[in-house]
Amino acid sequence: SKKQEGTGDSTETFEIPLLHNSVVWFSLDTNRQYRHKIVLDPRSKEHCFGQNEWLGITFRTSKMFLKDAATLWKGVGLTLATESERKEFYALRKQENEETDFLWPSLTYTVSPSDLLEPVSITES
Structure with missing residues (x-):
């Protein structure tokens, strides 16, 4: 839930129970x-499946093109974030989760080293 600014309304919350798989x-x-979170089922283990594990996946639109290397607009290369850039990135991600009108600035770095791997051509045999 995220409180609507200027309305004075209390924050509305609701729950979406999820079945296994x-x-x-x-x-x-x-x-x-809306702000959202995953809360693990507090029931006893005999009522839960496995170890009550969950997987959260977020898909985002990228402004990166892959040719021979990770390249952004106008040929600018993508770089691995420095420590200060990592802190900035996670602060921006927190801000995105808290604000309803958040827009990501243009970033030329990534916090994921795998983003810098060269693409591999897959050929069928």
């Missing part, structure tokens, strides 16, 4: 409007 999908607009 289930998925919940938020649109970009819904993700901007």
